[in-house]
Amino acid sequence: MEISLKINGKDVKAEVKPNTLLSTFIRENLQLTGTHIGCDTSQCGACAVHLNGDAVKSCAILVAQANGAEITTIEGIANGDELHPMQQAFHENHGLQCGYCTPGMVMSSIKLVENNPNISEEEIRKGLEGNICRCTGYHNIVKSVKQAATVMGG
Amino acid sequence: MYELQYSKPSSVNDAVAEVKNSSDAKFLAGGMTMIPTLKARLSSADLLVDLKGSNLSNISVSSSEVVVGSMTRHCDVASSNDIKGSLPALAKLAGGIGDHMVRSCGTIGGSLANNDPAACYPSAVLALDATVVTNERSILAADFFEGMFETALNEDEIITEIKFPIPEKASYIKFPNPASRYAMVGVFMVKKTDEISVAVTGAGENGVFRCKEIEDVLNSNFSLDALDNIQISDDNLTSDIHASAAYRANLIKEMAKKGLKDLI
Ligand SMILES: Cc1cc2nc3c(=O)[nH]c(=O)nc-3n(C[C@H](O)[C@H](O)[C@H](O)COP(=O)(O)OP(=O)(O)OC[C@H]3O[C@@H](n4cnc5c(N)ncnc54)[C@H](O)[C@@H]3O)c2cc1C
Ligand code: FES
Ligand code: FES
Numbered sequence: 001m002e003i004s005l006k007i008n009g010k011d012v013k014a015e016v017k018p019n020t021l022l023s024t025f026i027r028e029n030l031q032l033t034g035t036h037i038g039c040d041t042s043q044c045g046a047c048a049v050h051l052n053g054d055a056v057k058s059c060a061i062l063v064a065q066a067n068g069a070e071i072t073t074i075e076g077i078a079n080g081d082e083l084h085p086m087q088q089a090f091h092e093n094h095g096l097q098c099g100y101c102t103p104g105m106v107m108s109s110i111k112l113v114e115n116n117p118n119i120s121e122e123e124i125r126k127g128l129e130g131n132i133c134r135c136t137g138y139h140n141i142v143k144s145v146k147q148a149a150t151v152m153g154g
Numbered sequence: 155m156y157e158l159q160y161s162k163p164s165s166v167n168d169a170v171a172e173v174k175n176s177s178d179a180k181f182l183a184g185g186m187t188m189i190p191t192l193k194a195r196l197s198s199a200d201l202l203v204d205l206k207g208s209n210l211s212n213i214s215v216s217s218s219e220v221v222v223g224s225m226t227r228h229c230d231v232a233s234s235n236d237i238k239g240s241l242p243a244l245a246k247l248a249g250g251i252g253d254h255m256v257r258s259c260g261t262i263g264g265s266l267a268n269n270d271p272a273a274c275y276p277s278a279v280l281a282l283d284a285t286v287v288t289n290e291r292s293i294l295a296a297d298f299f300e301g302m303f304e305t306a307l308n309e310d311e312i313i314t315e316i317k318f319p320i321p322e323k324a325s326y327i328k329f330p331n332p333a334s335r336y337a338m339v340g341v342f343m344v345k346k347t348d349e350i351s352v353a354v355t356g357a358g359e360n361g362v363f364r365c366k367e368i369e370d371v372l373n374s375n376f377s378l379d380a381l382d383n384i385q386i387s388d389d390n391l392t393s394d395i396h397a398s399a400a401y402r403a404n405l406i407k408e409m410a411k412k413g414l415k416d417l418i
Contacts, residue, residue, distance in 0.1 A: 054258035130253025
């Protein structure tokens with residue numbers, strides 16, 4: 001089937017098999033490999049992207065369902081060389097170790113903060129229930145999100 | 155995932171017709187259960203009929219009833235000021251499903267049609283005596299759930315909306331599985347004008363059920379300490395890698411004690 005959508009501000013048209021996952025389309029067709037696949041069970045959140053303004057798990061959505069949508073991936077949030085405040089905060093607070101979960105953490109956290117600019121530490125911890133990190137123990141991730149929230153306008 | 159076709163009809167009638175005309179078509183709502191099961195090849199379909207075009211996502215609240223369209227997402231129920239005002243326990247339940255990414259896709263209709271034994275919504279529907287409305291008929295909650303992953307729905311029947319009568323008070327307390335966030339035990343309690351009703355999810359071998367033991371105690375003694383000394387039987391409760399039946403029985407009591415505080 002033919003699909004057309006907007007990814008990171010660019011219009012994309014493609015012929016896809018209807019059983020193509022959004023994550024597969026992003027990683028394999030578009031070669032945007034910042035979106036990671038960390039599990040088989042829709043639980044880890046490494047694949048988070050923004051779809052029409054919501055954070056979603058791209059491994060649990062068909063690209064067909066996203067036909068006509070606007071999508072942002074981790075590659076689309078920096079402004080040229082200037083990192084997004086969330087990326088900058090992860091960088092400054094050592095919010096990552098191996099970095100595997102990081103794209104999903106960043107994309108998920110941006111929406112948590114946008115929807116709740118004065119987000120508390122407890123709300124961050126609860127809000128990130130769907131993003132699993134094997135390395136950091138979460139403390140520096142929470143610190144990063146807290147800092148980004150103040151920069152993003154909380 | 156096996157090969158399949160995808161369509162997004164623009165009305166309920168067209169969606170039903172597409173499923174009727176196909177040998178193994180399935181409805182697709184938020185996909186939060188459907189897509190992972192297809193990926194794991196635990197299920198297959200020759201056609202997925204996406205209900206997103208069928209205009210089923212709406213919320214309306216009157217003085218006596220909360221009506222939620224089947225394609226309404228968990229995040230929309232959780233953030234609805236009307237629902238928070240008239241049936242806050244339902245908004246709280248929706249806001250505790252999975253995580254915010256699951257809540258921005260998953261729908262109430264998908265959750266009920268799936269009837270996962272650990273899903274949250276079935277307990278609200280059963281305890282509140284809600285009505286599940288389909289393209290064919292209205293089904294009372296007591297007749298809708300038919301055991302684990304089983305419901306009264308026909309293969310080509312679409313849930314269109316759910317009607318919840320507004321009670322005096324209601325509460326939902328869940329002990330989530332720490333990995334999946336599904337209910338290890340979830341207890342939905344309702345104070346109606348003439349009785350208390352209590353539904354339990356996550357624990358029953360046959361899925362969601364009304365807990366007579368707790369209802370009987372509270373209907374004769376509606377007080378904060380009424381549940382302190384009760385013992386819930388573990389007959390017909392689930393034992394799995396997460397918890398034994400006896401542990402779940404105790405969780406039912408503990409969650410009900412917490413929920414009772416919200417009712418009194
Ligand atoms: C990581 C994760 C955590 C979760 N945690 C929880 C939790 O804590 N509590 C909880 O309750 N749930 C939880 N869920 C389930 C989730 O909330 C969805 O409610 C559930 O997956 C089904 O809704 P859906 O809209 O995604 O339906 P789909 O997956 O699209 O469909 C599910 C089934 O219902 C059928 N169907 C869908 N809509 C209709 C309709 N209108 N009429 C008839 N049939 C229909 C489909 O054909 C399919 O068989 C979780 C899911 C994930 C992935
Ligand atoms: S890869 Fe999508 S949730 Fe794990
Ligand atoms: S930094 Fe390694 S998984 Fe999170």
